Each structure stands twice: as structure tokens, then as C-alpha cells.
Amino acid sequence: MNTLINSVTNQATEATIKYTAKDFSSDQDVRWCPGCGDYSILAQVQRVMPDLNIPKEKIVFISGIGCSSRFPYYMNTYGFHSIHGRATAIASGLKIARPDLSVWVATGDGDGLSIGGNHMIHILRRNVDVNILLFNNQIYGLTKGQYSPTSETGKITKSTPYGSVDMPFNPASLALGAGGTFVARSLDRDPKHMQTMIKRAAEHKGTSFIEIYQNCNVFNDGAFFALTEKETKPDNVVFLEHGKPLVFGKENDKGIKLDGFSPVVVSLKDGSHSINDLLVHNEKDSTLAFILANMTYNPELPRPVGIFLASDRPRYEVEMEKQIDSAISKRGKGVLEKLLNSGDTWVIQ
């Protein structure tokens, strides 16, 4: 509604230029440790951006503090590297003020779930249309290796020489519990999958939350190797695909079946079960999403990766604009003169 902002900014919703990944890379040297999983996330984001068909100047990356939060410096878009934990709150303010922008958050497990946990649950609850990439390396990288709220119990780090005693968050369950409408998980070592997730997140109307397992090869090397390496991945990961049965295993020989509300592993090889017995994923089903997310730390089950939930719910910034429009249509566009002169007035001659 504001003409001054409209007059300087691009009002088009679609890009007129065809971009390449390179167009999204800034002139800054990337300074993550060699071998860090963050490189892959940056590469996949830059690869997906051209496909989104959004004018580059309308894209904003916002981050907090952490290795992962250096992300905006490397994107040739608008960017804001802020303070620890607050990226989601800054992003909320920006998106509410400027619904025309495509707003992204790059955050870490510490930044997004520890110091910024409060803002995280509230952005999800409000369903502000912001895309959140949570780089989960299960460690505090930037501060050189303390345990994080996603570190496994018993984690030995500099700050927990006898092992951590607290239970980790499962970010997907947390996001679902907070009312997240798009909740997904991906892997730094699976570029194709990550690209799909990023694209889906961008298309989703409402808050999108992607937890990306990211290797910190300096302070928590190999945390996800069982899930990402060729030999072990097939038996340890089950990919969630809408409308498809949950099959996994090196030879696609295993599946997930629901026993009551509990997922169990069944064999497709021993003749006891067929593909028709398996749980079929439905990314619109929020109850199912909770069940699937809850598989996460169960040692008996493969780790679910993919989209847990993609559902529709009104967006905060859209509802707010509606209220403004309706106030204007009911009361007329505000006139300052009238406002100042409202209430009981009197005249002194």
C-alpha cells in the first residue's frame, strides 16, 4: 500500500532475467573449514535459486550467529547477518512489513533451537511465509565444539567432558509441535534431495522448516555418516515421498508398516509382507507427520528423510493485510488531520 516503497522497488513477481547459479554467488571468499557440510548447502541453494524465477533483488537471506549464519555473506542477494538466535524474529518483521519479498533464514542448531528457540516456535505457530534452513551439525561449531541442543545424550565435548546428560531435541517434532505447516529433513551429502526440498520449501505458502543434517568435520565429524554414506545409508534412511509406500534397504527389501500407531520394520523378502502392507506417505496428514517424525531417534527404525508435512494454514502477514484492507474499507483510508482532531475537542477563542 505504501507508494514510496513501491516506487523504488521491483513490483514484478516473476524474474525477467534468466539466472544461473553463479548469479547468486557474492564476491566474498567463503570461509568455512574445507570439507564442511555448509558448502554443499550453499551450492544447492545457489543451484535452486534460478529455478524459483524470483527477481534476485526480492530475495533476502537472514541469519543469526554461528558458522552456518555466515551464509548470507555468500549469497548475492539482500542479506542480514544479525545476532545470535534472532534471525527468525528479524525475518518475521521483514516479511510482515514487506510481504512482497522472498525471505529466507539460515540458522544452526544452537542459533535456531537454543538461544533462538522461542522465536523459532513462534514463527512456526504464526506461519509467517519464511523459509528456514536449519543447519544441524549437532554441535556448536563457531564457539569451537560445545554440545548443542541436538547433540545425542552422552556427547563428550569440551563443555561436557563426562558426557552430556540431557536429551536432544528432535527438530522435526519440535517444528510440528509448534504448528509448522511445512516440515522437512534433508542431508548435506544428498544434493539432489536437498534441491528438491529447497524448491518445495520455496513454493510452500507459510513457514517452511528444513532440518539439514550437516557434517562439521572439525568438531563433530561423522555424526551423520551412518545416514549419508553409500554403504550404510540405504539401511538406515527411509525417504518419505508423497503417495508412496515407505520402502528402504539396499535392495529395497524392507518397509515400514503401522502397528497401531507404531511404525515397525517389516521384510519384503521373507514372504511375510508385500508392498501393499506398507505405510503410504501422505504429506498432508499431520497426525502421520507426528508419527513419522517420532521415528527419528528410535534405534530400531530407519531415519525418515523428506517432507513430513506440507499443509495449508492462513499466513500471519496475509491475515494482517486483510485486517488492514478491511479497516480501510470500513473506516476509509486514515487521514492524519482527522485522527489528531478525534475524541472530545473544544475551541478556545
Next chain:
Amino acid sequence: MEKETRALDEVTIRFAGDSGDGMQLTGGQFTNTSAAMGNDLSTLPDYPAEIRAPIGTTYGVSGFQIHFGATEINTPGDHCDVLVAMNAASLKVNLRSLIDGGIIIVNTDGFGDKNLKLAGYTQSPLSDGSLSKFQVFQVDITKLTNLALADMNLPQKVVDKTKNFFALGMMYWMFNRTPDNTIQWITEKFEKKPELIEANTRVMKAGWNYAETTDIFAVKYDVKPAPLTPGKYRNINGNQATALGFVAAADKAKLPLFLGSYPITPASDILHELSYFKNFGVKTFQCEDEIAGITSAIGASFGGSLAITTTSGPGVALKTEAMGLAVMVELPLVIINVQRGGPSTGLPTKTEQADLLQAVYGRNGEAPIPVIAASSPSDCFNAAFEASRIALKFMTPVILLTDGYIANGSEPWLIPEVKDLKDISVKFRTDPENYLPYLRDEITLSREWAIPGTPGLEHRIGGLEKQDGTGNINYEPENHHKMIKLRAAKVERIANDIPLATVEGDESGDVLVIGWGGTYGTIKTAVERKRKEGKSVSHLHLRYINPMPKNIGEILAKFKTVLVPEINLGQLIKILRDKFLIPAVGLNKVQGLPFRSIEIEQKIDELLGGKQ
């Protein structure tokens, strides 16, 4: 009997009763009527801290004080001349603010055994002689109200709710006020409930007639209109004025207004007010905490809004880190602190000025932020507008200090003409040619505002130290020192952009009283009284605390003694001593209450060497 009328220059009345007795409404009506009759005035509500305190107890007492006159009125009054007490507890709580010889009007029905006990009286103050130094008028308001409505068959609850209008009617009679304004208000308010229009109007008239016809009241008082500047007025409290100031600033800046906030007493009313102005496109975002309040505002500012965040002391503590971020990224932002009693949760509903040093210095690192203060309820409008102007022109966060006293207090406001408000419109950068995020204006040293959505100006900002111009991260020792000094110099340059300070009274003399913020009216009253006595004393009130106007040092040098009254243990005085190396004298009281003019007068006398 023909009754005597005496003329008065000024009067202070306090309406007090149980929270359910409608004292705020009664006071508000008396205020509006007095304003319409041309008096100058100032008012202050006194709410109980508890939301629904038990009926009849001292902590459930709600009060409303109005000071009105035929002369200029600057404070809600040190003491009251008239106390209307609807029950025993309200008498107990408020008696100490009544002057000797003052008038007490009590509702005797509120002094039954139960009420006396709840108020902590062992015997009735109405009969034990303890009120002998006052003029006490005992009226059974409850009974008279019931009589007035006897034929209407209204539920008792409804009848009880009208008795404040009986008290109002009596006060209108006593102070020669017309009831017409209130009748009109009742008629509009209860448009859809004709029986309530009838009941309330009838009870008010009954109160008026009772005072007119019984022998109890022998004297009525007349307070003539004050010589006010001609123009259109409305009554306004500080929080309303603050809210309007920002709507006006956004309008004049041609920007949308964004408020990120978390509720806290006594600042919440600004959020409430602004959330109503949706048709102005105002976006109010009630956040999960104060940190989100300020950071969401920083996000909105990045996007090109006039962004503000409202809070009180404890909330400022939470916002501190983000204020440093705003300093680093050099985005416009106004942080409003409606100060209350601290530390910690302190005295949430009481006033204080103890957050000044927090505002000026309370951040990690060298993080200079301009600080300005509002001096009265209606001045909050100008202060909010000015804070916005500075924030936008200098691309900086600005702290606006108000306090619980002026936030809730109200006074007549000469409504400004929109065309007389400054044009503070901004220019966003659009030219991609040679754009660098931290290129600076030579005069103001402010960087340009380039908002997302502008083609070709994609850039990154952040809280890490940066190189000037490019904004690239930079850890060089010399660069850091340079940037620290640049950010400080930018704030210092605001001194070139604000008016010189002016002294009220002579420009030199024996005593200069310097204040800031909500003590304005009290200091002004004290200084004027002393000047009438021929004392050599002047008043300087600071709107701009960081940076200060350029002539402060010059002014200070012209007085023998500088007195700094503050509702803290001495904060502005520290800054003055530090900046100007003067042996200023403090007057400090931290009781959750405003100063009384008399306290300042006494201190002035003391400094002038007793009773000269």
C-alpha cells in the same frame, strides 16, 4: 437560601473510591467539562496495581486527581483541596494528600462496619474527631441514588453503578460546572440503552439538586477560564500522544509504521492505541518477547518501514543486544522506554527516571545512541515525532524516554495543524552506480537506506565490524578504531541539527534548575513561584540528552549554582559533571512518585541560603 459563590484561581480535586466505583470515568468527565469551560488543567489517574483487588480494601482503591485553574497549570497538583471518598479505604489511602482545611465529601454508606474493618479503621473517622481539621460533608450517596431511581425498576447492580454520577453532580454544582457535556456524553455512550441514559442523567441531576437544595453545602466556587492560546484542543495522555506522534511521523515521512512490542506496564497502551490505527496501514506485531519486539522492528526497518519498539525498563534490558545491532547496521529505529520503578520488576505501576544511564550507556561496546526525553503528556507527541525525524535522517536507533507519570497523566493539547508538521520524508537509494552500503553523507555521516526489492543494490549488512564504504567484514585494529569514532561522530553531529537550549527565566543568576523528562511541570511551577518572590532562579529542561544542544556549557557557566532534581539517585547530574566539570547539586527522591513543587522550592531556598 441564596448560596455564596467564591472565586478561585486553581483547585485540585481527587476522586477516590473502590476500583469498581467508576472514579476514572467520573474524573474524566469532570476533566472534559472543565476543559470545555476553558480551564487549563492537568490530571493523573492512580490505579491499583492489582487487577481485581478485593472490594473495600486499601489496595483496591482507585483515584483520579485533577488540577484545574484560571491560570496556567503545569502539574496534577502537589496536594488536593477536595477529596471525594466513596468508601473508608479510599479515605484512608488519600487523606495524606489533602491540605489542612481541605474539603472531604464522603459517601457514608461506604463507612459501615465491614468497610471500616477492611480499611483497617478500629473506629469510624467520621465520628472520632480525627478529621476535625478538614471540612467534612457526609452524604449517603448510595441511598440517595436508590431513591432517585426508585421508580425505574432497575437491577440493583445497575443502580449501584450510577452512584458515581451523584458524586459528579455534586462536584459540578460545587464548582459551577455545566452538566451538559456529560449529559451529551451519556447520551452518546448509551445510545442503544435508553434506560441507562435516563438513570445516569437522573442520578447526576439528583446530585446537583441535592447540593443546591440542602443546607449542608453553603458555598460554591467559581474557577474562571484560563488565558490559553486560542485554537482547538483535546485532552490527551502521554501514551496516546506518543502513539499519535508516530502515526504523524510515518505520515510525514511517507513510510508505513511498524511496531514490534511485548506488553508491559506502563507502555502497553501505546501498543493498544497503535493497533487500532489499521486504516493508516499501521502494522503492530505483538511478539513473543521484547527481543523479538526490537528485532522484528529492525527487520521492518531493513525493509523500509518507520520501525519502532515500545517497552519499559525490564524490556529495555532485554533489547540491549539488539540495540547494539541497530547501531552497527545503521538502520533507523525508535526505542521507547516508558520508565517505571525499578530495578527488576520493581514498582510496575509507579514512575521513576532511573533508566537514563541505561539509555545513554547501557550497551556492550561503544554503542552511541541518541537519547531524547518527553517533558509532559502532550509533549510526547512532539518527542515521538522528533525521535523519528532524527532516526530517519541519521540512520540510527534513537531512544525516547517517557515515564509512567506523563504516560498516564493528561492535559489539554493544542492540536497541531498537519501542514505545520515538518516534512521528514526520506529518500531511498535507487541508483546502482557506485553503490556501497556504507557510503556516508558528508554532513550527517549517515549511510543511505537501500531497501530489499531495489534492483542492483543487493548488499549484506550485519553486526560484525566492517570497513567503511564497502561494509565488508574487517578485523583490522585501525579500522575498528576508525569505525568506533565514526559511529560516535555521527551521533555527535546530531547536535548541529537540533535547536539550542533555551532557559526559562533569566539567562544568568544564582540558581539554575536543570531537569529532564516528566519533572518539567513541577520544576516550572517551583521556579515560577520562586521568581515571583523575587529569587534569582531559572529553569532549563533538556529534551536532548545525547547529544546535548551545543550551548549547554555556555548556559551553565552563567549561574552560581546548578540544581538537578531527578527521580533517581543522580543520573543526569553524572553526565553534566562529566561533560562540563561543574559541581552541580542533586535533589533526589525515588519513591515511585513525582516530585512536589514544594520540595523543589525548599531546595532552592536552601541553596539561596535559607529564607533571604
